[in-house]
Amino acid sequence: MSHTDPEILALRALGEMAGTARDDEHAEACAHCRAELARLTEIVDLARVGGPAGPLEAPPPQVWDQIAAVVANGAVPSPVAAVPGGGDPYELNGAGHRANSDTREAGSGRSPASGDGSLAAEPAAGPRRGARRGRLITALAGLAAGLIIGIGGTAGIVQLTQAPATRVVAQIELYPLPQFPQWQGATGTAVMRATASQQVMAVTLNAPRRPGFYEVWLLAQNGTSMIPSAT
Amino acid sequence: MDSERDGDVSGAFSRRDPDALALAYARFGPLVYSIALRALGARSDAEDVTQQVFVSAWRSQASFDPGRGTLGGWLVTIARNKVADALRERQRDGRVLLQVAGGATVSAPEAPPDQVVDRIVLADELARLPESQRLVMALAFYSDLTHEQIAQVLGLPLGTVKSHIRRGLQRLRSRLEADGVAY
Numbered sequence: 001m002s003h004t005d006p007e008i009l010a011l012r013a014l015g016e017m018a019g020t021a022r023d024d025e026h027a028e029a030c031a032h033c034r035a036e037l038a039r040l041t042e043i044v045d046l047a048r049v050g051g052p053a054g055p056l057e058a059p060p061p062q063v064w065d066q067i068a069a070v071v072a073n074g075a076v077p078s079p080v081a082a083v084p085g086g087g088d089p090y091e092l093n094g095a096g097h098r099a100n101s102d103t104r105e106a107g108s109g110r111s112p113a114s115g116d117g118s119l120a121a122e123p124a125a126g127p128r129r130g131a132r133r134g135r136l137i138t139a140l141a142g143l144a145a146g147l148i149i150g151i152g153g154t155a156g157i158v159q160l161t162q163a164p165a166t167r168v169v170a171q172i173e174l175y176p177l178p179q180f181p182q183w184q185g186a187t188g189t190a191v192m193r194a195t196a197s198q199q200v201m202a203v204t205l206n207a208p209r210r211p212g213f214y215e216v217w218l219l220a221q222n223g224t225s226m227i228p229s230a231t
Numbered sequence: 232m233d234s235e236r237d238g239d240v241s242g243a244f245s246r247r248d249p250d251a252l253a254l255a256y257a258r259f260g261p262l263v264y265s266i267a268l269r270a271l272g273a274r275s276d277a278e279d280v281t282q283q284v285f286v287s288a289w290r291s292q293a294s295f296d297p298g299r300g301t302l303g304g305w306l307v308t309i310a311r312n313k314v315a316d317a318l319r320e321r322q323r324d325g326r327v328l329l330q331v332a333g334g335a336t337v338s339a340p341e342a343p344p345d346q347v348v349d350r351i352v353l354a355d356e357l358a359r360l361p362e363s364q365r366l367v368m369a370l371a372f373y374s375d376l377t378h379e380q381i382a383q384v385l386g387l388p389l390g391t392v393k394s395h396i397r398r399g400l401q402r403l404r405s406r407l408e409a410d411g412v413a414y
Binding site: 006007009010011013014016039040043044046047048049050051052053055056057058059060062063064066067068070071 | 252253256260261262263264265268274277278281282285286289290346349350351353354355357358369371372373377378393394396397400401403404407
């Protein structure tokens with residue numbers, strides 16, 4: 001007898017009611033499919049614990065400097081030069097950051113063999129934090145074009161489309177996607193402002209009050225990053 | 232594919248190619264750093280541990296056997312040991328302070344919980360999925376949208392979304408089995 005369609009098992013692991021009554025019967029009777037579903041469900045649960053994790057953070061550049069210094073007195077080539085192509089998966093946290101900081105550190109003339117990591121790291125901390133802010137602005141500007149706002153539980157979606165404005169970092173009108181007729185007529189804006197120390201995004205939504213709550217999601221259009229922030 | 236590239240890095244590492252450490256660091260540095268950061272909290276400690284992991288891995292490179300496990304899994308194991316060492320050191324410092332204060336015993340430090348490590352491995356693999364699939368998986372995990380709604384929102388055929396979900400879950404599973412600790 002054939003096993004349950006793997007796509008149905010995957011959807012069930014996500015908590016969807018997929019498949020037919022016959023799938024139910026089989027999945028209960030068949031040890032293979034039961035184990036398969038249990039395993040996939042574990043992975044879904046693991047992914048969902050604590051919400052989206054986002055891309056991993058790359059270590060700051062001085063870590064590699066120190067490794068290279070310890071291992072071969074700096075003779076080991078830089079990981080940036082050594083990575084083939086431009087396919088760094090850590091786009092938001094990795095490549096730009098690393099490139100910026102490398103430039104800065106090249107100018108600083110710090111000895112890689114100083115061996116006093118904590119002291120050497122101190123002066124670099126300020127500018128690096130600055131670079132981080134700059135990167136965030138870039139990331140958000142990039143995100144703006146693909147901003148999506150998900151509304152209340154399983155309900156609607158509003159997509160953002162305008163280009164960022166000046167002074168405010170980004171400002172965008174919200175309108176409902178045509179696939180969600182129950183939300184037609186909803187309007188809103190999302191405005192990103194920069195203060196001295198942070199970026200603040202204000203979302204104004206003119207939409208019906210319904211049971212549950214609204215969730216705001218930032219999605220990079222290319223799927224590089226999602227930043228959920230609830231209300 | 233990424234898994235093939237991982238294989239290249241692993242091969243280069245076991246052959247001790249001159250640039251293998253740099254390749255391994257570029258590929259797994261964020262993974263090791265994230266595990267250390269999550270377990271230790273302090274950035275400076277996480278940086279120290281990351282450095283120790285790669286230096287230690289390079290020096291004990293002869294004990295890495297690509298036939299017995301992945302480079303990622305091996306580095307994760309070293310990272311967990313170094314994190315445990317760092318916690319033990321912290322505890323020792325804390326105990327000295329407590330003894331000075333005439334104080335109590337401190338509970339034994341532990342390696343980061345398996346689930347924490349596995350979550351980071353999983354986040355690493357999610358980040359490596361092709362763009363469209365990554366977005367489908369993120370919406371499937373973290374929004375309350377069904378796969379039909381995801382297809383609508385992203386303007387993708389239903390079959391593509393279902394296939395992305397099935398393959399995505401399988402890929403996460405393979406990665407966890409290779410590099411994770413709980414599976």
